Amino acid sequence: MTSLAKDKPQPPTGATGRPLLRIRDLRVTYGDSVNALHGVDLDVPDGAIVAVLGNNGAGKSTLLRAISGTLALEGGRISGGSVEYDGNDITGNDPARIVRGGLVQVPEGRRIFAELTVDENLRAGGLATRDKVAKAEARERVFELFPRLQERTGQKGGLLSGGEQQMLAIGRALMSRPRLLLLDEPSLGLAPKVVEQIATIIGEINRQGTVVVLVEQNAAMALRIADEAVVLETGRVALSGRAADLAGSDEVRHRYLGIATTDDPEGTAPAAPAAGGSGLTKAPAADAEAAGPTSLPAGTRRAAAQRLSVQDVTVRFGGITALQDVSFTVEPGTTHAVIGPNGAGKSTCLNVLTGVYRATSGTVRYGDTELGGLRPHRIAQLGVARTFQNLALSAEATVERNLLVGRHRLTKAGMIATGLSLPSARRELAEQRARVREVAALVGLENDLDRLVHVLPYGTRKRVELARALCAEPDVLLLDEPVAGMNAGESAAMSQAIADLRGALGLTIVLVEHDMPFVMGLAESVTVLDFGRCIADGTPADIQRDPAVLQAYLGTVAAEEELSHDDDAGDPQP
């Protein structure tokens, strides 16, 4: 807390002056049927950082889209209420006009233009500004905040690391010199060390005079740098107040910070308003727990997994070595985690296991079968299923359809039988639907089967991914960042659901994850990768004590200093 405490005077809560942004009774619907916001009120005082917290699907992104005028592009519309910015009603205005008024949004997931260079990305951000001098000044300021970007102006945006892409996304927004900056989940998918950096920079941007609305899953970070905060729940404001008060409230501590991770000694004041707290949408945990081992559907068979062993695997792309001599063994029925900083080679590792990438050298054996030369669909037929880090679902199809895809390897009816809708195919489809329903119940999706994937919030889509993998009735389940983008409560719920499934089905699980508490709570053995090499292998307890791991993954004090020093030096890139 201390290192990030802001040294500017705190604006008084409920300032007497007119707030810069004033939202009243805002209602939003998607596609005429789904109500995303049911009357949200929000005041953003001049000079402040206001955090917007809430579970997946609470309406945080929708709120930002409604403010920035981009709802229509996502198929939504404002059905009531008003958004007032700087004294003017901007409800439903064209986004281009809103940007020119100095209100700019950084979208969720960074969304930098991957094929454009860093320089061109920044120029794109400045397109709304006519004044050449102002543009040059804005660029100077961006480079002061992010010296990294200056070193990489000619590089394509898509080649930057996740943290650098987030810097570019923020820098791009600053190019139009906003008075009000909306940030949608800037910490998503970033390593803890990088999140700290981003938090410091957001504080600095605010100190330089830009008002910030910060939507975050990482409530600990958001509440630390914010002056005020609101908590959204299913499209309504559930709690609001000073950030410090909220950070101290039991409600928030429990739901969003995860008790174990709370390290804020100052926030002690109890939260005054706890209205609606009990009506919180609790994601998968309760359902999965209840539906877990006891009420398993009759037809469910236990997995018959075999040992999965990776021997000296090396993967090269062109001149880059993504994995070098990596070895580990996963015993049947256990959970093995592969962890490491961004770019360590974790996803590459999963991609080798599923046959998406081919190892340059080394072997991968599943039981007695060598997986090395097999195509992905052959490996899937062996009973290896996976989920994807960047969701790979059919957005325009229903959840049920997506899950039926997972049943593909267990579906016998061919193209002709299905096309002609022969009785055998119809009967099989009915059976498959029944199985899908059972699997959906296991992960708490039974009420979402008929919904289209693109209307579902991110966290629910993650569960659809998990359910689809389970639909294949795998023996081995590979999970690529199953809790990325989830808050502590949801992450714990997912952890519980996976643990239950493992117990009930006897699955072997290989998981790749950033979230350390999640990994340590679930895995029996852990492999740590850094720059494509295996730097540690052992039980979670061993790993947590390993100095090399602390250095690489958690970042020691020395590493932090070195990093910031790097930035200051600003070595010119050759």
Next chain:
Amino acid sequence: MTEFIELTINGFSLGAIYALIAIGFVLVFKATGVVNFAHGSVLLLGAYVTARTQEDLGFWVALVVGAAVAGAGAALIDVLLMRRVRAVDAGTLAILTLGIDIVLATELTRRIGPDIFPSGAPWGSEVVRMGDYVIPETRVAAAGIAIVILTAFYTAFRFTDWGIAMRAAAADGRTAALMGVRLNRVAAGAWALAGAIAAVAGVFFTSFPAPGVDNATGLSALAAIPAAVIGGLDSLFGALVGGIMVGLVATYCAGYQDELSFLGRGLGEIAPYTVMLIVLLIRPAGLFGSRGVTRV
């Protein structure tokens, strides 16, 4: 050998014209996601206006007027028709452009009737001699102007704010909107530019050795569709390569018609489509098209 080199030079020149048309095709596709089947009749509109006004205005002014009318016409299609239904899926929009093409082409064909209007281009049947090789002047002019337009276009696309807005909108329209890019304006601009460039290409199609604008001119532009598809519908560089491939193949087939007579006559007309099919069998997204594959 001399014949081969002459055919190659001719093919390149013809290919440059196809590339101009194909680039318009790709430009509209990138900016709005629409496969624009009305491109051929927009080309015909430009060529027709140039041919009808060149006697009064002189060729060069008429060319500018033709390009302006075709550009404005294309922009109008976007603003009046496409913009209203932008949200529906790309297939529906493509069918809508087919309808527009039929209406526009029918009207122009009615106006042209059985007449042939000369384009009035200053280059005629003269030839340029380069050493041993004899090249028709019209081919040299076509290649020269195409290279100038393509270079100007590339420079603008690469370095100007307009180009960056265009590329940002093409890459991710929703995010570009957050930067203050006016997507409707970018779309209308793409249509207008595509139409204007098509008009210039159309004038070359109707200059020597063609007698002028007649009611079949719109069809000749169709060969630019395989050019765009070969290159990959979303790649401007691909449109250039695809255009030149189509130009070369068509010219070789016409030039070596006698040697290839066992394949039947009129091979030059179907050859571009044959090349397209072969390319698509090997690379379903075209030579340079993005394959829609994302990292998992």
